[in-house]
Structures are given as structure tokens and as C-alpha cells.
Amino acid sequence: xxxxxxxxxxxxxxxxxxxxxxxxxxxxxxxxxxxxxxxxxxxxxxxxxxxxxxxxxxxxxxxxxxxxxxxxxxxxxxxxxxxxxxxxxxxxxxxxxxxxxxxxxxxxxxxxxxxxxxxxxxxxxxxxxxxxxxxxxxxxxxxxxxxxxxxxxxxxxxxxxxxxxxxxxxxxxxxxxxxxxxxxxxxxxxxxxxxxxxxxxxxxxxxxxxxxxxxxxxxxxxxxxxxxxxxxxxxxxxxxxxxxxxxxxxxxxxxxx
Amino acid sequence: xxxxxxxxxxxxxxxxxxxxxxxxxxxxxxxxxxxxxxxxxxxxxxxxxxxxxxxxxxxxxxxxxxxxxxxxxxxxxxxxxxxxxxxxxxxxxxxxxxxxxxxxxxxxxxxxxxxxxxxxxxxxxxxxxxxxxxxxxxxxxxxxxxxxxxxxxxxxxxxxxxxxxxxxxxxxxxxxxxxxxxxxxxxxxxxxxxxxxxxxxxxxxxxxxxxxxxxxxxxxxxxxxxxxxxxxxxxxxxxxxxxxxxxxxxxxxxxxxxxxxxxxxxxxxxxxxxxxx
Numbered sequence: 001x002x003x004x005x006x007x008x009x010x011x012x013x014x015x016x017x018x019x020x021x022x023x024x025x026x027x028x029x030x031x032x033x034x035x036x037x038x039x040x041x042x043x044x045x046x047x048x049x050x051x052x053x054x055x056x057x058x059x060x061x062x063x064x065x066x067x068x069x070x071x072x073x074x075x076x077x078x079x080x081x082x083x084x085x086x087x088x089x090x091x092x093x094x095x096x097x098x099x100x101x102x103x104x105x106x107x108x109x110x111x112x113x114x115x116x117x118x119x120x121x122x123x124x125x126x127x128x129x130x131x132x133x134x135x136x137x138x139x140x141x142x143x144x145x146x147x148x149x150x151x152x153x154x155x156x157x158x159x160x161x162x163x164x165x166x167x168x169x170x171x172x173x174x175x176x177x178x179x180x181x182x183x184x185x186x187x188x189x190x191x192x193x194x195x196x197x198x199x200x201x202x203x204x205x206x207x208x209x210x211x212x213x214x215x216x217x218x219x220x221x222x223x224x225x226x227x228x229x230x231x232x233x234x235x236x237x238x239x240x241x242x243x244x245x246x247x248x249x250x251x252x253x254x255x256x257x
Numbered sequence: 258x259x260x261x262x263x264x265x266x267x268x269x270x271x272x273x274x275x276x277x278x279x280x281x282x283x284x285x286x287x288x289x290x291x292x293x294x295x296x297x298x299x300x301x302x303x304x305x306x307x308x309x310x311x312x313x314x315x316x317x318x319x320x321x322x323x324x325x326x327x328x329x330x331x332x333x334x335x336x337x338x339x340x341x342x343x344x345x346x347x348x349x350x351x352x353x354x355x356x357x358x359x360x361x362x363x364x365x366x367x368x369x370x371x372x373x374x375x376x377x378x379x380x381x382x383x384x385x386x387x388x389x390x391x392x393x394x395x396x397x398x399x400x401x402x403x404x405x406x407x408x409x410x411x412x413x414x415x416x417x418x419x420x421x422x423x424x425x426x427x428x429x430x431x432x433x434x435x436x437x438x439x440x441x442x443x444x445x446x447x448x449x450x451x452x453x454x455x456x457x458x459x460x461x462x463x464x465x466x467x468x469x470x471x472x473x474x475x476x477x478x479x480x481x482x483x484x485x486x487x488x489x490x491x492x493x494x495x496x497x498x499x500x501x502x503x504x505x506x507x508x509x510x511x512x513x514x515x516x517x518x519x520x521x522x523x524x525x526x527x528x529x530x531x532x533x534x
Contacts, residue, residue: 051437071442081438085456085533094452095442126533146442 001065001072001149002026003184007057008047009207010040016207017043020057023201023210025150025184027063030176030220032185032193035203035211036243036250041186042078042154044208048184049073049152065149066180070099074148078155080139082127089114089123092142099146113145116175133164137171144175151176151183157192165192172196177221194236195223202239205246205253212242321503326510329503338492343511346477346489349405353412354473361417361469362462365424369458370450375425382421390415391479398484408480415476416469423465427458460534463527470519474512 003025010018017040025031033041046052048059050073065072082091092113096106114120117137127135136156143151156172157165169192176183176196187193193200194216202212216235218228303323309315310322317325333339367374368382390411397407431454439449481490493508 049441051441073441075438075441077434077438079434081434083435083453083456085531094439095444097452098443098445098448128533 002062003048003073003150004060004062005044005048005057006060008044008054008059009056010043010047010052010054011207018047018054019207019209021203021208021210022057023213025182027149028180028182029199030183030185030197032187032197032200033203034187034190034193034200034239034243035208036205036247037188038250038253039203039205039246040208041188041203044203045075045152045154045184045186049075051075066147069147069149070101071095071146072149074143074146074151076136076139076143076151076153076156078158080127080132080135080159082135082138082142084127087124087126088119088130088138088141091127091138092145095142095146109145109147110141113141116144116178117141117171131164132160133168136160136168140171140175148181151181151185153183153185155187156185157189158187169195173220173224190236190239193239194232196220200239202242205250214239318500318502321506325503326506329501329507330510333504333507339507339511342487342489342492342508345485345487346481349408349480349488350412350473350477352405353409353477354416354469356409357413357416357473358420358466358469360413361420362424364417365421366428366450366454368421368425369428370454378421378425382418386418386422390476391483394480394483403484408477408485411480412473412476415472419469419472420462420465423461423468424458427461427465428454430461431457460527460531463523463531466523466526467520470523471516474516474519478512 005021005023008018008021009016021040021044023031033044035041043052047054050059061072083094086094089110092110093106096109099106101109110123111120114123117140119134119137119141122130122134122138125134127138130138136159139156157168160168173196175181183196185193185196197216198220200214200216201210202214203209204211214235216223216232218231222228223232306320307322307324310317310320310325321329330339364374364378364382368378369375393414394407394411397410401407401410435453435457436449439453444452477488478490478493481488482494485491489508489511493505493512496502496505496508
């Protein structure tokens, strides 16, 4: 199942946020979206995931999703969006409650998702009892439980400290390598984009337009090796040069707003 | 190999001047409550009150002593008069509160969830909420007769508006990201209401219960003072008319005990339902 951004434009009131954004995410592909602050990255993700209707253009799907997928387009949120009154296991089970799964199948799906995110020992904990990293793991477990075809990740690590971020990034690399699941990964962190993505869509500052689409030359599975850094670091620098001037302008714009 | 710094450096270093501790400036602004202080203060106040009544020439008609009030309460209890009044008032409060709360929750959710209900409902609630509901009692008597119905309706009205406001404020305060999360999993509307909005609005709804419990108590006493033959409000008014101040104070003690009991009950409910906070 491919996801297509088809000439998407959007505005909030008089503010143009996105302008004619088009690209395709092939099945199983990991695409990062980077760009300066306020360039409409998160808005674009909401549109692609069907949570926001664009003013022009559309998000469309090509091909059938995998038959076992209960929610082909599944979000992982920046603020985790866990139900604070539910335990970790209940949060993971929440999207399965209205599915076609039996109680036994639901339990198996929850157990599997918790095991894959190393949360099995925390199933009875409430979100307030968990660290930020564990909360996001619970958010990821909930996403995995519905067997998504494409994860829509909206800056999933930006609310976490740098050490936790590094640990979760390793988890993402592992989880995305496990199956045929693809992902759109919105981030302002270029290192994360370069570590995770097959391709990187660079947006301009507001209104966001596609400035460039860059392929990462090293296969995802080999990026942990020291030798891969030789290729990844220059790419990261190249991306930074692409957006640096606009990031400065965007920062000034935000401060004057 | 990492180049490590010397971690055994003397805290005083090599300075020749004598080190002085940094002055602590972070005291205050964190009032702690002592478990027994409040009760001790209350007991002390009662003791002073009793002493003033027993030792000083204070007319017991104007200020009966705590012992006299306790005696009056005891006599009312064993004679059965107390239960008669209290049970009637409790019945009115329960009926009025239940009616007002149930309808307030339904209307509050409608205002919180539906655009049409919101557009219409908020103007009505804003216009009618500030009216002292006791002022409507004569009209309600005219409409509903002189029985229990107008008293229950007055309490229900008072409870309804406060409940409606606390419910729709609670629905409004449910974090939008949780609703978006549920929508992103295609969770049906009814499940979102039951599993996301209801628990999310519950803190505000329970806080509203505290207010409506005291509204109900205030209105039952007022309604009974205006037109009733039994009830704690009637009892207090009659005691005042007959200058039986010990009985009057006994009635006030019962009202206070009722308020405390309801407050405690709601605290227990909060501890049970909102343990996740």
C-alpha cells in the first residue's frame, strides 16, 4: 500500500501553511519529513493520516493494505496521547476494543506489543508512574498492536531527554527492520532523519513546499556501523545547509509573531 | 581510555580564606497541614465557648453552651423528632439532587458534544443560572401544588444548572490530543464518549458534586422555611420562633454534619475514581 501526498495545500485562516506538497511513500518505505520550525510538517502528517482535511489536494492510498492490518495508517504522537486513567496494558488494548478480534486474540496482541517494546513488566502501571521514554514506548506498543502498514510518527522523540532519545531511536531502527511496516517520520532532528529514513523530504519554511527529496545512500540495517558515519555525516551536513538559512528566518519570524 | 579528572579534590581547595556556608533562602510558601492541629483548635474553641457559658454571665438564650446543644440533640434523637425532620429533608435532597444531576449530566454532555445544543444551551444556561432558585419557589408552588413537588423541583433546578456547567466545562477540558488519538484508531463515537470523554470530564463533574451538594442543602432549608411542616429547615425556624436556641443550634449542627458527611463521601468517591491522577 502506497501513500500519496497529491498537491496538498493548507491554510489556517489567512496563514498559508502548506503549498502544493506532493510525494509518494512506497509500501514498507521509511520517509522522514524535515524542515524549519512552523513549516507545516505536523499539519502535513495530520492531513496524510486523515485527521485534517486539506484546503486543496488530497492524501490517497494506492493498493490494498496487508490483510492482517487493523489500522493501516497509525499515529505515534509527540505527547504520547496515553489515557491517564488506564494502565499500560489497557492503553495498548484501547484501539483493539472495537476490532474484530476476540478477547483472547486481543490479549495476545497486547502481550506481543508489550514484549516487543520491553514493557511486559509494566503492563499494570499507570502513565503517571512511567518516565517519558516508557510512556512513548507504551504509545509505540499501542501502535504496533493494530499491525499498521504505515506508522505516522509526529516528532516522537522531541519531548524526551537526549539519552532516552538515543535508546528509543535504537528501538525504532529494530522495530522498523523487523517487519514490512513503513513509516513517515516527522522531525526537526536531522540525525534522527538520517539514521532512520530511506528518503528525506525537505520542506521549505512556511508555507511549506517540497524543496528537495534526498535518498540516504546506506541501507538502514548498516547505519549503526562506524564506517557508515562517513556517508551519513556529510548527508546530515548537506541537509543542514539546505535548511539553515530558513531555520534562522523561521526563528526570527516566531519571535516577532 | 577516557581522561578522568581528579575526584578526590578537597572541598576547601587551596584558598586561604575561610569558607562560609551559602545562606538558605528557600524557606516558606509550602504550608504543611498538621493532622491533629485542626481538631485540637476546634476542641479548644468549644472549651472556651463552654467556659464562657458556664463561668461568665452570658445569657444562654443568646448563646447556648456546647453541652446544652449536645443535650438538646440527644433529647431530639431519643424522642424521634430529629429523625422525622432529618429523614424528610434527606428525601427531598436526594430526590432533587438526583433529578438535577441526571438532567444536568445529559444537557452538559449535549452542550459539550453537539454544536446545535451548544449554540442554544449556553445562552439559556447563562441567562437562567444566576437566578436565585428559591425565588422561583412561589411560582413552582403555583404550578405543582403545595406538596413535595415544588420543593424537590427547586432543589433540582439549583443542582441542574451547576451540574450542566461543570459537565460541559469538564467535556471542554478533555485534552484534544486524546480525542484525536482515538479518532486516529477509528474508535467509534460512542466509545470515545464512554472511554475518553467521560473519564476525562469526571474530575470536573465530581468537583461539581461538591458544589451541588451544598446548593441542595441551602435550597432544602430555604424551601422548608418558606412552606413546609416538617424538615430540618422548618425545625430550625420553629425553634427560632419559640426562642429555643439550644434546639436551633442543634439543627445547625445537624446541617453542618450533613455537609461534612457529603464532603467526605465525595472525597472517597474521588479517591476511588480518580486514583490515576
